[in-house]
Amino acid sequence: MSENKEKKLGFGSQLIIENPVFGLYLGICSTLAISTNINNAIGMGIAVTIVLILSNILVSSVRNITPDDIHIPVYIVIIATLVTIVEMTMQAFTPDLYGALGEFIALIVVNCIILGRAEAYASLNPVGASAKDGLMMGISYTVSLFVMSLIRQILGTGVLSLSNPLTGAEIFAVRLIPESFVLSFMTTQTGAFLTFAVLAAACAAYKNKVTADDKGGK
Amino acid sequence: MNKESSSYKMILLGVLCGICGLLLAFVNSVTAPIIEKSSMAAEYSNLEAFFPGASFSEIKDYDDPTGLVTGVYEAEGQGMIYKVHSMGYDSEGFTFLIAYNNDGTVAGYTVLEHHETDGLGKRCFEEDYTAEIMKISASEEAPLLSGATLTSTGVHDGIEAARTLFIAKNGGTAPAPAEKTEEEQPEEPVSKALKDEDLSSAGAVCEEKENDGTTVIYACKAKGFNPDNEAEVTVDLSAGTITAFEVTNAADDKDGVGDDAYEADNIARYIGITSDSEVDAVSGATETSKALRAMAQAALAEAGE
Structure with a gap:
């Protein structure tokens, strides 16, 4: 059933309805914490996407030799290894980004999206399909983080800026809102929850509309 | 080997951990020198600020x-x-x-x-x-x-x-x-006789409130971290000593900063002193101590006149 639905819906709609963050409420912890600027969002998004694709591939390829009752430890070891590799690589080559994301990189290990996809999809499907699923989920997560960071950064600081993660050099910085009009609470936890609530509500509203249309069509 | 047997599971997990361990060791050997170098670079950029261009x-x-x-x-x-x-x-x-x-x-x-x-x-x-x-x-x-x-x-x-x-x-x-x-x-700014200390920044002022010929009660006011620290200081005129010191308005009573100076133990240091005594400030409450000492100083000066 879900296969048919996926085919019927465009990529964009699927991104909203199957969105892990706003649709399924997975991986919220890191989303709330690091979505303060788009630099962090892109960096975290890429890190999660890489781990997600690789973990899906590996989990899928060991699915036939893994007995059921030890599958969780096997997945956790695989995911933890991948995350540690990503973490060490980031610390070495993108130190500024590493400093900004801090322990949230290590916490990718317990990001529900990754274990969730390993469990729900990769352990049942072939390698190719699992890799594609990892990529899709990674993109959804990155887009969600990006949208949330965009809102929080613009409203909270009034400046939209992006810097090169490799060197820390600024690529551009535009002031969109005068300094005296910024809502600095948007960069705090309060802003995170508000932004999340609004986006999740919008996502749910869209989902309801699509489901209603579906039923009407039939 | 049977997939459900315990030994199979143990071997599988063992092999998996071994592979992962080797992989991590390899990545670590590649990245560790780079990480160390970049953290040194951050340290050295601080040093550069002091001695530009030095090695x-x-x-x-x-x-x-x-x-x-x-x-x-x-x-x-x-x-x-x-x-x-x-x-x-x-x-x-x-x-x-x-x-x-x-x-x-x-x-x-x-x-x-x-x-x-x-x-x-x-x-x-x-x-x-x-x-x-x-x-x-x-x-x-x-x-x-x-x-x-x-x-x-x-x-x-x-x-x-x-x-x-x-x-x-x-x-x-x-x-x-x-x-x-x-x-x-x-x-140490406090290790001298009270009468010689320069506490003028506290701007202590004392007014005679009660006077029975032998003891006088002064209502004093001085600036600590906040203005309006107030205390009633009782001075024995013949001996020139402070016999009672009561804080009536603890203006600096901010938890953890000035409040130490108001504690009974710390107030006790003003009892029995003369203008020749040395009074220590309370560490962590320097400004507040200054206000209290200034009030003691002013009251003793008033009584001496």
Whole structure:
């Protein structure tokens, strides 16, 4: 059933309805914490996407030799290894980004999206399909983080800026809102929850509309 | 082998952990030198600020009995830089760099990390105090800062540790601890008779409230961290001593900062004193202590007239 639905819906709609963050409420912890600027969002998004694709591939390829009752430890070891590799690589080559994301990189290990996809999809499907699923989920997560960071950064600081993660050099910085009009609470936890609530509500509203249309069509 | 048997599961997990371990070891061997290099680069960019263009080397074998110095760097032919971690008001302490030119003058003083209170301890890392530190040489101690006793004591102790190393490195003898305390005495702003202390910044004013010929009660007012610290000071006229000291308005009663000075134990230090007594300030509540001492001073002065 879900296969048919996926085919019927465009990529964009699927991104909203199957969105892990706003649709399924997975991986919220890191989303709330690091979505303060788009630099962090892109960096975290890429890190999660890489781990997600690789973990899906590996989990899928060991699915036939893994007995059921030890599958969780096997997945956790695989995911933890991948995350540690990503973490060490980031610390070495993108130190500024590493400093900004801090322990949230290590916490990718317990990001529900990754274990969730390993469990729900990769352990049942072939390698190719699992890799594609990892990529899709990674993109959804990155887009969600990006949208949330965009809102929080613009409203909270009034400046939209992006810097090169490799060197820390600024690529551009535009002031969109005068300094005296910024809502600095948007960069705090309060802003995170508000932004999340609004986006999740919008996502749910869209989902309801699509489901209603579906039923009407039939 | 049966997939459901325990030995199969053990071997599978063991092999998996082995592979993952090897993989991590490999990645670590590639990235560890780069990480170390970039963290050194960050450290060296701080050093560059003191001695632009110098070539730096880290000195590992130094003997610091205080344990405050966490890093020693030499700028070849120019001077030494000491990284110091010391304790102030905040329990995590603070880290700063102090650099000496080879001629013994201070080349620089920068804080790297601190969590001290804005307006109090934080002043130890701001322009005025930094300028004070820049003026001293390797033969002098760092000054303390009123209103930031704990933090500036931390800075002072840290600089002492660095200075000791610097003197030792230059073949001099490190000052003995006994000498140090002696030297410190005159610097303490409180270690002199109350009547000689300059407490004018507190602006203490006393008014006679009750007078029965032998004792007088004065209603006093002075500025501490906040204005309007008020106290009733009872003075025995014949002996010239304070017999009672009661705080009537604790204007600085902010949890953890000024409030120590109002504690019964600390108020007791004003009882029985004369204008020749020495009264110590309460550490961590310098400004408030100053207001209280100024009121005691003013009341005794009034009574003496």
